[in-house]
Amino acid sequence: MxxxxxxxxxxxxxxxxxxxxxxxxxxxxxxxxxxxxxxxxxxxxxxxxxxxxxxxxxxxxxxxxxxxxxxxxxxxxxxxxxxxxxxxxxxxxxxxxxxxxxxxxxxxxxxxxxxxxxxxxxxxxxERMRAAYRTAGPVAVAGFRQVLEAMMDDDSRRQYEALAGRGG
Amino acid sequence: MxxxxxxxxxxxxxxxxxxxxxxxxxxxxxxxxxxxxxxxxxxxxxxxxxxxxxxxxxxxxxxxxxxxxxxxxxxxxxxxxxxxxxxxxxxxxxxxxxxxxxxxxxxxxxxxxxxxxxxxxxxxxxERMRAAYRTAGPVAVAGFRQVLEAMMDDDSRRQYEALAGRGG
DNA sequence: CACAATACGTCAGCCTTGTTGACATTCCAA
DNA sequence: TTGGAATGTCAACAAGGCTGACGTATTGTG
Missing domain, CATH: 1.10.10.10 (Winged helix-like DNA-binding domain superfamily/Winged helix DNA-binding domain)
Incomplete structure (x- = not known):
C-alpha cells in the first residue's frame, strides 16, 4: 500500500x-x-x-x-x-x-x-496523534496539516487559525 | 522526500x-x-x-x-x-x-x-478533496494519507487496506 | 435426520446530541 | 427609555446510535 x-x-x-x-x-x-x-x-x-x-x-x-x-x-x-x-x-x-x-x-x-x-x-x-506523527515523520505531518487546512470551510479555517495563532 | x-x-x-x-x-x-x-x-x-x-x-x-x-x-x-x-x-x-x-x-x-x-x-x-489536494500538492497528500493511516485502529486499518487493495 | 449455528429482519425501548420555537432576564448603548 | 444583544430555559421533536428479545430461513455438523 x-x-x-x-x-x-x-x-x-x-x-x-x-x-x-x-x-x-x-x-x-x-x-x-x-x-x-x-x-x-x-x-x-x-x-x-x-x-x-x-x-x-x-x-x-x-x-x-x-x-x-x-x-x-x-x-x-x-x-x-x-x-x-x-x-x-x-x-x-x-x-x-x-x-x-x-x-x-x-x-x-x-x-x-x-x-x-x-x-x-x-x-x-x-498519545495516538503522537504515535501517528512519529510513525509518519515530520514531512508527512506537514503535509497532513496542509491538506486538512485546505479541506476546511472558510469559517472553520478562520476559527482554526485564530486558535492556532494564540497559543502557538 | x-x-x-x-x-x-x-x-x-x-x-x-x-x-x-x-x-x-x-x-x-x-x-x-x-x-x-x-x-x-x-x-x-x-x-x-x-x-x-x-x-x-x-x-x-x-x-x-x-x-x-x-x-x-x-x-x-x-x-x-x-x-x-x-x-x-x-x-x-x-x-x-x-x-x-x-x-x-x-x-x-x-x-x-x-x-x-x-x-x-x-x-x-x-471536489473538495481535489481542491485540497491541488492546493497542498502531491508530497503533502502522501503525508496526509500516511498520518491518517497511522491514526487508525488496527481493525479499521485492515478494512481500509482491504478496500484499497481492491479497486486500486 | 436432528440440531446447532449463521444471516438476517424486526419490535420495543432507551440514550445522546442535534434541531426549532417561544419566552424571560439582564444589561449595554443609542 | 427603549431596542437589541447575550444568555438561560422549557417543550417538542428527529436522527442515529445502543441493547435485548424473538422469529425465520438456511446451512453445516454430529
Whole structure:
C-alpha cells in the first residue's frame, strides 16, 4: 500500500485521480473513528459523550471564553450547548463567571477537576496523534496539516487559525 | 522526500510538541466538519443523513456486499444499519439480491437511481478533496494519507487496506 | 435426520446530541 | 427609555446510535 506519491513525473497530477481521492475520503472516515475512540472510551464511564469532550477541549484552550463564542466554535445551537454546559457545571468540571465589563456574558473556566479530566482526555488523544506523527515523520505531518487546512470551510479555517495563532 | 518545510532542525522532534499535537487534533476536528458538509447539504433535502451516505458509499465501493459485511465496515449494529437500509430500499436506491451460494445472505447493490445519487454525493466530496489536494500538492497528500493511516485502529486499518487493495 | 449455528429482519425501548420555537432576564448603548 | 444583544430555559421533536428479545430461513455438523 501507500505507493509513493509519484512526484508528478510523466503523466502528472496522478495524485488527483478519482481513485486517489476516494482513498483520501475513506482514510478520513476510518481515521476519524480512531481519532475519537480513546476519549469516547474514557467518557462512557462518566455519563458523558463527545459533545462534552469538545466543550472541555475548547474551554481549556480558551479559558474565559463566552457561551456565544463557544457556540460558534462548536457549530451548535445554544440550547444544545447549554445542555452540555449544565452537565459539566453540575459535575463540578466547569465554572462560570459573570463578565465584569459586560455582565450578560458568562465566562467559562475549567475547575481543577475539569482540568484533570481534560488532561486525561487530551493525553489519550495526543498519545495516538503522537504515535501517528512519529510513525509518519515530520514531512508527512506537514503535509497532513496542509491538506486538512485546505479541506476546511472558510469559517472553520478562520476559527482554526485564530486558535492556532494564540497559543502557538 | 527531502524538500518540504524542513521540520526546523536543531533540537529535533519539534513536530512532536504538545502544541503541534494539539494543532493536529484541532485540524482534524475542523477539517472533518468541512469533509462532511457537502454531502450533508445534499441529503438534507431528501430526508436522509450521513448514515445513508456512508451506506451508499460502501455499497457502491463493494457491490454485492452482504449486510454483516457492511455492519463491520460501518461499525454499527444490525438494527441501526437495518433502519438505514430499509429507507434506501424504500426509496429505490438500493436493491437486495438473495445469495446464490448461501441463500441466507443478502447482497446489496445500488440501483440506477442509487448510483446517480452516489455520483452526486461523491462528486461534491471529491471536489473538495481535489481542491485540497491541488492546493497542498502531491508530497503533502502522501503525508496526509500516511498520518491518517497511522491514526487508525488496527481493525479499521485492515478494512481500509482491504478496500484499497481492491479497486486500486 | 436432528440440531446447532449463521444471516438476517424486526419490535420495543432507551440514550445522546442535534434541531426549532417561544419566552424571560439582564444589561449595554443609542 | 427603549431596542437589541447575550444568555438561560422549557417543550417538542428527529436522527442515529445502543441493547435485548424473538422469529425465520438456511446451512453445516454430529
Amino acid at each position: 501507500a505507493e509513493a506519491p509519484a512526484p508528478q513525473g510523466g503523466s502528472g497530477l496522478l495524485f488527483l485521480t478519482d481513485e486517489q481521492l476516494r482513498k483520501g475520503i475513506e482514510a478520513m472516515f476510518f481515521a476519524y473513528r480512531g481519532f475519537t475512540a480513546d476519549p469516547d472510551r474514557i467518557l462512557e464511564n462518566r455519563d458523558m459523550g463527545r459533545a462534552h469532550h469538545r466543550a472541555i477541549h475548547f474551554i481549556h484552550r480558551s479559558p474565559g471564553t463566552t457561551v456565544s463564542n463557544l457556540m460558534a466554535l462548536l457549530g451548535v445551537t445554544k440550547q444544545s450547548l447549554n445542555r452540555v454546559l449544565r452537565a459539566l457545571i453540575a459535575a463540578g468540571l466547569v465554572e462560570v463567571r459573570v463578565g465584569r465589563r459586560d455582565r450578560r456574558e458568562r465566562h467559562l473556566h475549567l475547575t481543577e477537576e475539569g482540568a484533570a479530566l481534560e488532561r486525561e482526555l487530551s493525553n489519550a488523544q495526543r | 527531502a524538500e518540504a518545510p524542513a521540520p526546523q532542525g536543531g533540537s529535533g522532534l519539534l513536530f512532536l510538541t504538545d502544541e503541534q499535537l494539539r494543532k493536529g487534533i484541532e485540524a482534524m476536528f475542523f477539517a472533518y466538519r468541512g469533509f462532511t458538509a457537502d454531502p450533508d447539504r445534499i441529503l438534507e433535502n431528501r430526508d436522509m443523513g450521513r448514515a445513508h451516505h456512508r451506506a451508499i458509499h460502501f455499497i457502491h465501493r463493494s457491490p454485492g456486499t452482504t449486510v454483516s459485511n457492511l455492519m463491520a465496515l460501518l461499525g454499527v449494529t444490525k438494527q441501526s444499519l437495518n433502519r438505514v437500509l430499509r429507507a434506501l430500499i424504500a426509496a429505490g436506491l438500493v436493491e437486495v439480491r438473495v445469495g446464490r451460494r448461501d441463500r441466507r445472505e443478502r447482497h446489496l447493490h445500488l440501483t440506477e437511481e442509487g448510483a446517480a445519487l452516489e455520483r452526486e454525493l461523491s462528486n461534491a466530496q471529491r
